[in-house]
Amino acid sequence: xxxxxxxxxxxxxxxxxxxxxxxxxTSGGGADLMSDVLAFxxxxxxxxxxxxxxxxVRTAEMAGTAAIVFVRGKIPPPExxxxxxxxxxxxxxxxxxxxxxxxxxxxxGLLAHGLFExxxxxxxxxxxxxx
Amino acid sequence: xxxxxxxxEITRLQELTYELRVEDAMTCTVFTVGPDATMAEFREVLxxxxxxxxxxxxxxxxxxxxxxxxxxxxxxxxxxxxxxxxRMHPKPVTLYADEPLVHAVARFSELxxxxxxxxxxxxxxxxxxTQGDIVRSMLKRLEVSYREEEIHRYRAxxxxxxxxxxxxxxxxxxxxxxRDFSRAGEASSGLKRTLSRLGIHPxxxxxxxxxxxxxxxxxxxxxxxGGEIVAEVRRDRIKIEAMDHGPGIPDVARAMQPGWSTAxxxxxxxxxxxxxxLPNIQSCADVMKLDSTVGVGTHLTIIIYxxxxxxGQPSR
Numbered sequence: 001x002x003x004x005x006x007x008x009x010x011x012x013x014x015x016x017x018x019x020x021x022x023x024x025x026t027s028g029g030g031a032d033l034m035s036d037v038l039a040f041x042x043x044x045x046x047x048x049x050x051x052x053x054x055x056x057v058r059t060a061e062m063a064g065t066a067a068i069v070f071v072r073g074k075i076p077p078p079e080x081x082x083x084x085x086x087x088x089x090x091x092x093x094x095x096x097x098x099x100x101x102x103x104x105x106x107x108x109g110l111l112a113h114g115l116f117e118x119x120x121x122x123x124x125x126x127x128x129x130x131x
Numbered sequence: 132x133x134x135x136x137x138x139x140e141i142t143r144l145q146e147l148t149y150e151l152r153v154e155d156a157m158t159c160t161v162f163t164v165g166p167d168a169t170m171a172e173f174r175e176v177l178x179x180x181x182x183x184x185x186x187x188x189x190x191x192x193x194x195x196x197x198x199x200x201x202x203x204x205x206x207x208x209x210x211x212x213x214x215x216x217x218r219m220h221p222k223p224v225t226l227y228a229d230e231p232l233v234h235a236v237a238r239f240s241e242l243x244x245x246x247x248x249x250x251x252x253x254x255x256x257x258x259x260x261t262q263g264d265i266v267r268s269m270l271k272r273l274e275v276s277y278r279e280e281e282i283h284r285y286r287a288x289x290x291x292x293x294x295x296x297x298x299x300x301x302x303x304x305x306x307x308x309x310r311d312f313s314r315a316g317e318a319s320s321g322l323k324r325t326l327s328r329l330g331i332h333p334x335x336x337x338x339x340x341x342x343x344x345x346x347x348x349x350x351x352x353x354x355x356x357g358g359e360i361v362a363e364v365r366r367d368r369i370k371i372e373a374m375d376h377g378p379g380i381p382d383v384a385r386a387m388q389p390g391w392s393t394a395x396x397x398x399x400x401x402x403x404x405x406x407x408x409l410p411n412i413q414s415c416a417d418v419m420k421l422d423s424t425v426g427v428g429t430h431l432t433i434i435i436y437x438x439x440x441x442x443g444q445p446s447r
Contacts, residue, residue: 026146026149026150032402033403033405033407034402034403035345035402035403035407035408035411036407038341038345038407038411039407042146043337049402051401051402054313054316055315055316055401055402055403056402058316058344059316059344061320061323062316062319062320062337062340062341063337063341064333079313087320109230109231109234111233114145117414118407118410118411118414
Protein backbone atom coordinates (compact mmCIF):
# COMPACT_ATOMS: atom_id res chain seq x y z
CA UNK A 1 0.00 0.00 0.00
CA UNK A 2 1.36 3.41 -0.94
CA UNK A 3 1.54 6.27 1.61
CA UNK A 4 -0.89 8.16 -0.62
CA UNK A 5 -3.48 5.42 -0.08
CA UNK A 6 -2.70 5.24 3.65
CA UNK A 7 -3.53 8.93 3.92
CA UNK A 8 -6.87 8.41 2.18
CA UNK A 9 -7.92 5.52 4.38
CA UNK A 10 -7.10 7.27 7.65
CA UNK A 11 -8.07 10.75 6.45
CA UNK A 12 -4.57 11.64 7.54
CA UNK A 13 -2.22 14.58 7.12
CA UNK A 14 1.43 14.81 6.20
CA UNK A 15 3.76 16.26 8.84
CA UNK A 16 7.12 15.96 7.05
CA UNK A 17 8.08 18.27 4.23
CA UNK A 18 8.92 16.89 0.80
CA UNK A 19 8.03 13.27 1.23
CA UNK A 20 7.42 10.75 -1.49
CA UNK A 21 3.83 9.58 -1.21
CA UNK A 22 4.55 6.73 -3.62
CA UNK A 23 6.59 4.92 -0.96
CA UNK A 24 5.25 1.41 -0.36
CA UNK A 25 4.51 0.07 3.09
CA THR A 26 4.37 -3.73 3.19
CA SER A 27 2.71 -4.23 6.57
CA GLY A 28 1.46 -2.34 9.60
CA GLY A 29 1.93 -2.43 13.35
CA GLY A 30 0.91 -0.30 16.31
CA ALA A 31 2.48 0.14 19.74
CA ASP A 32 3.43 2.79 22.28
CA LEU A 33 6.15 0.59 23.75
CA MET A 34 9.28 1.14 21.72
CA SER A 35 10.91 -2.12 22.82
CA ASP A 36 7.86 -3.95 21.52
CA VAL A 37 8.23 -2.12 18.23
CA LEU A 38 11.90 -3.16 18.08
CA ALA A 39 10.86 -6.72 18.70
CA PHE A 40 8.13 -7.05 16.07
CA UNK A 41 8.87 -4.40 13.45
CA UNK A 42 9.82 -5.52 9.96
CA UNK A 43 11.62 -3.71 7.18
CA UNK A 44 9.04 -1.63 5.31
CA UNK A 45 6.44 -1.65 8.09
CA UNK A 46 4.16 1.30 8.78
CA UNK A 47 4.37 2.17 12.49
CA UNK A 48 1.33 3.56 14.32
CA UNK A 49 2.15 5.13 17.68
CA UNK A 50 0.83 7.62 20.21
CA UNK A 51 4.32 8.48 21.40
CA UNK A 52 5.88 11.61 19.90
CA UNK A 53 9.41 11.94 21.32
CA UNK A 54 12.53 11.64 19.12
CA UNK A 55 13.13 8.07 20.31
CA UNK A 56 10.23 7.00 18.11
CA VAL A 57 12.27 8.09 15.09
CA ARG A 58 15.38 6.34 16.42
CA THR A 59 13.36 3.20 16.95
CA ALA A 60 11.95 3.41 13.42
CA GLU A 61 15.47 3.90 12.07
CA MET A 62 16.85 0.85 13.91
CA ALA A 63 13.91 -1.33 13.01
CA GLY A 64 13.83 -0.15 9.40
CA THR A 65 10.17 0.90 9.38
CA ALA A 66 9.09 2.78 6.27
CA ALA A 67 7.06 5.57 7.88
CA ILE A 68 5.39 6.65 11.14
CA VAL A 69 1.77 7.60 11.76
CA PHE A 70 1.07 9.53 14.97
CA VAL A 71 -2.40 8.59 16.21
CA ARG A 72 -4.99 10.30 18.44
CA GLY A 73 -4.33 13.66 16.75
CA LYS A 74 -0.91 14.01 18.37
CA ILE A 75 1.58 16.33 16.71
CA PRO A 76 5.24 15.57 17.46
CA PRO A 77 7.57 18.30 18.82
CA PRO A 78 10.03 20.07 16.46
CA GLU A 79 13.01 17.94 17.56
CA UNK A 80 11.19 14.77 16.48
CA UNK A 81 10.29 16.28 13.12
CA UNK A 82 13.87 17.48 12.62
CA UNK A 83 15.37 14.08 13.42
CA UNK A 84 12.92 12.36 11.09
CA UNK A 85 13.86 14.75 8.28
CA UNK A 86 17.54 14.02 8.87
CA UNK A 87 16.92 10.25 8.79
CA UNK A 88 14.53 10.46 5.84
CA UNK A 89 11.61 8.85 7.64
CA UNK A 90 8.18 10.23 6.59
CA UNK A 91 5.84 11.34 9.39
CA UNK A 92 2.04 11.26 9.04
CA UNK A 93 -0.76 12.19 11.44
CA UNK A 94 -4.15 10.63 12.15
CA UNK A 95 -6.90 12.19 14.23
CA UNK A 96 -8.30 8.75 15.02
CA UNK A 97 -7.42 6.50 17.93
CA UNK A 98 -4.81 3.77 17.61
CA UNK A 99 -7.60 1.20 17.29
CA UNK A 100 -9.44 3.02 14.57
CA UNK A 101 -6.34 4.05 12.61
CA UNK A 102 -5.05 0.47 12.57
CA UNK A 103 -8.56 -0.87 11.93
CA UNK A 104 -9.10 1.29 8.87
CA UNK A 105 -5.81 0.18 7.35
CA UNK A 106 -6.33 -3.48 8.19
CA UNK A 107 -9.77 -3.39 6.63
CA UNK A 108 -8.26 -1.80 3.54
CA GLY A 109 -5.92 -4.76 3.17
CA LEU A 110 -2.74 -3.65 4.99
CA LEU A 111 -1.71 -6.76 6.86
CA ALA A 112 0.32 -7.58 9.94
CA HIS A 113 3.61 -9.41 9.80
CA GLY A 114 3.31 -12.64 11.75
CA LEU A 115 3.33 -12.99 15.49
CA PHE A 116 5.26 -11.37 18.32
CA GLU A 117 8.34 -13.55 18.44
CA UNK A 118 9.60 -12.71 21.90
CA UNK A 119 6.63 -14.16 23.69
CA UNK A 120 5.76 -16.98 21.32
CA UNK A 121 7.42 -19.56 23.50
CA UNK A 122 5.58 -18.36 26.62
CA UNK A 123 2.36 -18.44 24.65
CA UNK A 124 3.07 -21.92 23.43
CA UNK A 125 3.95 -23.17 26.90
CA UNK A 126 0.93 -21.53 28.48
CA UNK A 127 -1.78 -22.52 26.02
CA UNK A 128 -0.66 -24.95 23.39
CA UNK A 129 2.01 -27.05 25.05
CA UNK A 130 -0.52 -28.84 27.26
CA UNK A 131 -2.25 -31.88 25.93
CA UNK B 132 10.77 -27.46 19.83
CA UNK B 133 11.59 -26.26 16.29
CA UNK B 134 8.75 -23.78 16.21
CA UNK B 135 10.86 -20.61 15.73
CA UNK B 136 12.98 -21.95 12.82
CA UNK B 137 9.96 -23.22 10.91
CA UNK B 138 8.16 -19.98 11.42
CA UNK B 139 11.08 -17.95 10.03
CA GLU B 140 11.09 -19.77 6.73
CA ILE B 141 7.37 -19.47 6.24
CA THR B 142 7.63 -15.78 6.98
CA ARG B 143 10.13 -15.16 4.16
CA LEU B 144 7.82 -16.74 1.60
CA GLN B 145 4.81 -14.97 3.07
CA GLU B 146 6.74 -11.73 2.84
CA LEU B 147 7.24 -12.35 -0.86
CA THR B 148 3.53 -12.78 -1.40
CA TYR B 149 3.03 -9.37 0.17
CA GLU B 150 5.84 -7.73 -1.79
CA LEU B 151 4.76 -9.04 -5.17
CA ARG B 152 1.60 -7.94 -6.90
CA VAL B 153 -0.68 -9.99 -9.10
CA GLU B 154 0.67 -8.10 -12.14
CA ASP B 155 4.23 -9.18 -11.27
CA ALA B 156 3.23 -12.82 -11.56
CA MET B 157 0.50 -12.89 -14.22
CA THR B 158 0.84 -13.80 -17.88
CA CYS B 159 0.09 -10.72 -19.98
CA THR B 160 -0.61 -12.51 -23.24
CA VAL B 161 -4.15 -13.76 -22.85
CA PHE B 162 -5.71 -16.09 -25.39
CA THR B 163 -9.47 -15.64 -25.62
CA VAL B 164 -12.44 -17.13 -27.46
CA GLY B 165 -15.69 -15.63 -28.64
CA PRO B 166 -19.01 -16.91 -27.25
CA ASP B 167 -20.18 -18.19 -30.63
CA ALA B 168 -17.18 -20.44 -31.20
CA THR B 169 -17.93 -24.15 -30.90
CA MET B 170 -16.34 -26.33 -28.26
CA ALA B 171 -14.43 -28.04 -31.10
CA GLU B 172 -12.90 -24.68 -32.02
CA PHE B 173 -12.18 -24.01 -28.37
CA ARG B 174 -10.31 -27.33 -28.22
CA GLU B 175 -8.05 -26.09 -31.02
CA VAL B 176 -7.28 -22.89 -29.09
CA LEU B 177 -6.25 -24.90 -26.05
CA UNK B 178 -4.19 -27.35 -28.10
CA UNK B 179 -2.43 -24.77 -30.27
CA UNK B 180 -1.42 -22.61 -27.30
CA UNK B 181 -0.93 -25.40 -24.74
CA UNK B 182 -3.22 -23.76 -22.21
CA UNK B 183 -6.10 -25.07 -20.10
CA UNK B 184 -8.68 -22.29 -20.12
CA UNK B 185 -9.50 -18.87 -21.56
CA UNK B 186 -11.73 -15.89 -20.88
CA UNK B 187 -14.71 -15.48 -23.21
CA UNK B 188 -14.82 -12.06 -24.87
CA UNK B 189 -17.73 -10.34 -26.60
CA UNK B 190 -17.47 -6.78 -27.94
CA UNK B 191 -14.29 -6.17 -25.95
CA UNK B 192 -15.91 -7.25 -22.70
CA UNK B 193 -15.23 -10.38 -20.72
CA UNK B 194 -18.49 -12.26 -20.32
CA UNK B 195 -17.27 -15.59 -18.99
CA UNK B 196 -14.55 -18.18 -18.65
CA UNK B 197 -14.31 -21.61 -20.25
CA UNK B 198 -11.88 -24.35 -19.26
CA UNK B 199 -10.57 -27.77 -20.17
CA UNK B 200 -13.04 -29.31 -17.73
CA UNK B 201 -15.93 -27.88 -19.72
CA UNK B 202 -14.33 -29.34 -22.84
CA UNK B 203 -14.03 -32.78 -21.25
CA UNK B 204 -17.70 -32.68 -20.26
CA UNK B 205 -18.67 -31.75 -23.83
CA UNK B 206 -16.49 -34.54 -25.19
CA UNK B 207 -18.06 -37.07 -22.83
CA UNK B 208 -21.52 -35.98 -23.91
CA UNK B 209 -20.51 -35.96 -27.59
CA UNK B 210 -21.47 -32.30 -27.88
CA UNK B 211 -18.44 -30.69 -29.47
CA UNK B 212 -20.73 -28.60 -31.67
CA UNK B 213 -22.20 -26.81 -28.62
CA UNK B 214 -21.19 -23.16 -28.42
CA UNK B 215 -18.84 -21.73 -25.85
CA UNK B 216 -21.70 -19.51 -24.66
CA UNK B 217 -23.66 -22.58 -23.61
CA ARG B 218 -20.77 -24.19 -21.77
CA MET B 219 -18.87 -21.24 -20.24
CA HIS B 220 -19.13 -20.00 -16.67
CA PRO B 221 -20.56 -16.48 -16.77
CA LYS B 222 -19.33 -13.70 -14.43
CA PRO B 223 -15.91 -15.16 -13.67
CA VAL B 224 -14.16 -14.35 -10.41
CA THR B 225 -11.34 -11.89 -11.19
CA LEU B 226 -8.33 -10.41 -9.46
CA TYR B 227 -7.04 -6.85 -9.68
CA ALA B 228 -3.59 -6.36 -11.20
CA ASP B 229 -2.44 -4.17 -8.29
CA GLU B 230 -3.58 -6.50 -5.51
CA PRO B 231 -0.86 -8.17 -3.45
CA LEU B 232 -0.12 -11.71 -4.56
CA VAL B 233 -1.25 -13.01 -1.17
CA HIS B 234 -4.84 -12.29 -2.24
CA ALA B 235 -4.39 -14.50 -5.29
CA VAL B 236 -2.92 -17.28 -3.14
CA ALA B 237 -5.93 -17.03 -0.83
CA ARG B 238 -8.36 -17.14 -3.79
CA PHE B 239 -6.74 -20.25 -5.26
CA SER B 240 -6.91 -22.16 -2.00
CA GLU B 241 -10.44 -20.96 -1.30
CA LEU B 242 -12.08 -21.61 -4.69
CA UNK B 243 -9.72 -24.25 -6.14
CA UNK B 244 -9.99 -22.81 -9.66
CA UNK B 245 -7.19 -23.38 -12.13
CA UNK B 246 -6.85 -19.74 -13.19
CA UNK B 247 -8.21 -16.25 -12.64
CA UNK B 248 -8.54 -13.48 -15.23
CA UNK B 249 -6.77 -10.30 -14.05
CA UNK B 250 -8.36 -6.88 -14.62
CA UNK B 251 -7.23 -3.32 -13.96
CA UNK B 252 -9.24 -0.86 -11.88
CA UNK B 253 -11.07 0.24 -15.04
CA UNK B 254 -12.34 -3.31 -15.45
CA UNK B 255 -10.29 -4.16 -18.54
CA UNK B 256 -8.77 -7.61 -18.93
CA UNK B 257 -4.97 -7.25 -18.63
CA UNK B 258 -3.75 -10.78 -17.90
CA UNK B 259 -4.40 -14.22 -16.54
CA UNK B 260 -2.85 -15.99 -13.58
CA THR B 261 -2.37 -19.65 -12.63
CA GLN B 262 -0.74 -21.23 -9.59
CA GLY B 263 2.24 -22.05 -11.82
CA ASP B 264 2.66 -18.32 -12.55
CA ILE B 265 2.76 -17.62 -8.82
CA VAL B 266 5.42 -20.24 -8.14
CA ARG B 267 7.53 -19.01 -11.07
CA SER B 268 7.38 -15.37 -9.99
CA MET B 269 8.34 -16.22 -6.41
CA LEU B 270 11.27 -18.36 -7.52
CA LYS B 271 12.44 -15.57 -9.77
CA ARG B 272 12.27 -13.06 -6.95
CA LEU B 273 14.12 -15.42 -4.61
CA GLU B 274 16.86 -15.79 -7.19
CA VAL B 275 17.21 -12.02 -7.50
CA SER B 276 17.50 -11.49 -3.76
CA TYR B 277 19.94 -14.38 -3.52
CA ARG B 278 22.15 -12.69 -6.11
CA GLU B 279 21.92 -9.37 -4.26
CA GLU B 280 23.01 -11.18 -1.14
CA GLU B 281 26.02 -12.56 -2.98
CA ILE B 282 27.03 -9.06 -4.03
CA HIS B 283 26.66 -7.84 -0.45
CA ARG B 284 28.86 -10.63 0.80
CA TYR B 285 31.48 -9.78 -1.76
CA ARG B 286 31.58 -6.15 -0.67
CA ALA B 287 31.68 -7.10 2.99
CA UNK B 288 34.58 -9.44 2.52
CA UNK B 289 36.38 -7.04 0.18
CA UNK B 290 37.95 -4.85 2.83
CA UNK B 291 39.14 -7.86 4.75
CA UNK B 292 40.73 -9.36 1.66
CA UNK B 293 42.60 -6.16 0.84
CA UNK B 294 44.27 -6.21 4.23
CA UNK B 295 47.02 -8.78 4.54
CA UNK B 296 47.13 -10.26 7.98
CA UNK B 297 46.38 -13.50 9.73
CA UNK B 298 43.60 -11.88 11.60
CA UNK B 299 41.74 -8.65 10.86
CA UNK B 300 39.38 -6.82 13.16
CA UNK B 301 37.82 -3.40 12.74
CA UNK B 302 36.92 -1.76 16.02
CA UNK B 303 34.45 1.07 16.44
CA UNK B 304 33.97 2.77 19.80
CA UNK B 305 31.14 5.03 20.96
CA UNK B 306 30.81 7.09 24.17
CA UNK B 307 27.35 7.08 25.78
CA UNK B 308 26.22 10.02 27.89
CA UNK B 309 24.07 9.29 30.94
CA ARG B 310 20.46 10.54 31.27
CA ASP B 311 20.63 12.38 27.95
CA PHE B 312 17.58 10.88 26.32
CA SER B 313 17.51 13.32 23.40
CA ARG B 314 20.79 11.86 22.11
CA ALA B 315 20.15 8.25 23.04
CA GLY B 316 20.44 6.17 19.91
CA GLU B 317 23.16 8.18 18.19
CA ALA B 318 25.79 5.53 18.82
CA SER B 319 23.59 2.78 17.40
CA SER B 320 22.66 4.97 14.47
CA GLY B 321 26.35 5.62 13.75
CA LEU B 322 27.20 1.94 14.02
CA LYS B 323 24.31 1.03 11.74
CA ARG B 324 25.50 3.39 9.02
CA THR B 325 29.10 2.25 9.38
CA LEU B 326 28.16 -1.39 9.00
CA SER B 327 26.08 -0.70 5.93
CA ARG B 328 29.06 1.08 4.36
CA LEU B 329 31.09 -2.03 5.02
CA GLY B 330 28.52 -3.90 2.97
CA ILE B 331 27.30 -6.11 5.81
CA HIS B 332 24.03 -7.84 4.98
CA PRO B 333 20.94 -5.74 5.90
CA UNK B 334 19.34 -8.47 8.00
CA UNK B 335 22.52 -8.73 10.11
CA UNK B 336 22.73 -4.95 10.42
CA UNK B 337 19.16 -4.85 11.63
CA UNK B 338 19.87 -7.34 14.40
CA UNK B 339 23.01 -5.45 15.43
CA UNK B 340 21.15 -2.12 15.37
CA UNK B 341 18.23 -3.30 17.48
CA UNK B 342 20.47 -5.03 20.05
CA UNK B 343 22.87 -2.08 20.28
CA UNK B 344 20.05 0.40 20.58
CA UNK B 345 18.49 -1.46 23.51
CA UNK B 346 21.90 -1.67 25.19
CA UNK B 347 22.46 2.02 24.60
CA UNK B 348 19.08 2.91 26.10
CA UNK B 349 19.97 0.84 29.19
CA UNK B 350 23.22 2.75 29.67
CA UNK B 351 21.49 6.11 29.21
CA UNK B 352 18.75 5.19 31.66
CA UNK B 353 20.57 3.36 34.44
CA UNK B 354 24.21 4.50 34.55
CA UNK B 355 25.35 7.56 36.51
CA UNK B 356 28.41 8.40 34.45
CA GLY B 357 27.57 6.94 31.07
CA GLY B 358 29.36 4.11 29.36
CA GLU B 359 30.89 2.80 26.24
CA ILE B 360 29.86 0.66 23.29
CA VAL B 361 32.57 -1.11 21.32
CA ALA B 362 31.85 -3.03 18.14
CA GLU B 363 34.48 -5.36 16.76
CA VAL B 364 33.90 -6.55 13.21
CA ARG B 365 35.75 -9.59 11.94
CA ARG B 366 35.46 -11.69 8.83
CA ASP B 367 33.04 -14.07 10.42
CA ARG B 368 31.29 -12.19 13.20
CA ILE B 369 30.44 -8.91 14.91
CA LYS B 370 31.02 -8.63 18.64
CA ILE B 371 29.38 -5.80 20.54
CA GLU B 372 30.31 -4.91 24.08
CA ALA B 373 28.29 -2.42 26.13
CA MET B 374 29.98 -1.40 29.35
CA ASP B 375 29.06 0.94 32.16
CA HIS B 376 29.98 1.65 35.77
CA GLY B 377 26.34 1.98 36.68
CA PRO B 378 24.44 0.47 39.55
CA GLY B 379 24.52 -3.10 38.21
CA ILE B 380 21.68 -5.61 37.92
CA PRO B 381 20.83 -7.38 41.19
CA ASP B 382 19.07 -10.36 39.62
CA VAL B 383 20.20 -11.06 36.06
CA ALA B 384 17.93 -14.08 35.57
CA ARG B 385 14.92 -12.03 36.52
CA ALA B 386 15.98 -9.12 34.31
CA MET B 387 16.00 -11.52 31.35
CA GLN B 388 12.30 -12.35 31.76
CA PRO B 389 10.08 -10.52 29.26
CA GLY B 390 8.10 -7.87 31.13
CA TRP B 391 10.37 -7.55 34.18
CA SER B 392 11.56 -3.97 34.70
CA THR B 393 12.80 -1.58 37.35
CA ALA B 394 12.61 1.47 35.10
CA UNK B 395 11.47 4.78 36.62
CA UNK B 396 8.41 6.57 35.29
CA UNK B 397 10.29 9.07 33.14
CA UNK B 398 11.74 6.20 31.17
CA UNK B 399 8.35 4.57 30.73
CA UNK B 400 6.95 7.83 29.44
CA UNK B 401 9.55 7.69 26.69
CA UNK B 402 8.20 4.33 25.56
CA UNK B 403 10.87 2.17 27.17
CA UNK B 404 11.25 0.35 30.45
CA UNK B 405 8.58 -2.25 29.75
CA UNK B 406 10.99 -5.06 30.48
CA UNK B 407 11.54 -6.12 26.87
CA UNK B 408 15.04 -4.67 26.40
CA LEU B 409 17.23 -7.60 27.43
CA PRO B 410 14.92 -10.24 25.91
CA ASN B 411 15.03 -8.18 22.69
CA ILE B 412 18.82 -8.18 22.75
CA GLN B 413 18.89 -11.90 23.31
CA SER B 414 16.58 -12.59 20.41
CA CYS B 415 18.86 -10.60 18.09
CA ALA B 416 22.11 -12.18 19.28
CA ASP B 417 23.67 -15.52 18.43
CA VAL B 418 25.59 -15.41 21.70
CA MET B 419 24.81 -13.17 24.65
CA LYS B 420 26.74 -12.82 27.89
CA LEU B 421 25.69 -10.51 30.69
CA ASP B 422 28.01 -9.85 33.65
CA SER B 423 26.76 -7.49 36.26
CA THR B 424 27.85 -6.66 39.80
CA VAL B 425 25.84 -4.35 41.97
CA GLY B 426 27.87 -1.25 42.74
CA VAL B 427 30.48 -2.02 40.11
CA GLY B 428 28.81 -2.06 36.72
CA THR B 429 27.47 -4.07 33.85
CA HIS B 430 29.30 -5.67 30.94
CA LEU B 431 27.14 -6.98 28.12
CA THR B 432 28.72 -8.96 25.29
CA ILE B 433 26.82 -10.10 22.24
CA ILE B 434 28.01 -11.88 19.14
CA ILE B 435 26.24 -11.99 15.80
CA TYR B 436 27.71 -14.25 13.13
CA UNK B 437 28.13 -13.10 9.54
CA UNK B 438 27.40 -14.99 6.32
CA UNK B 439 27.68 -18.70 7.12
CA UNK B 440 26.76 -17.92 10.73
CA UNK B 441 23.34 -16.80 9.52
CA UNK B 442 22.19 -20.38 9.61
CA GLY B 443 23.50 -20.97 13.07
CA GLN B 444 21.19 -19.09 15.37
CA PRO B 445 21.33 -21.42 18.34
CA SER B 446 19.85 -21.03 21.80
CA ARG B 447 17.11 -18.45 21.57
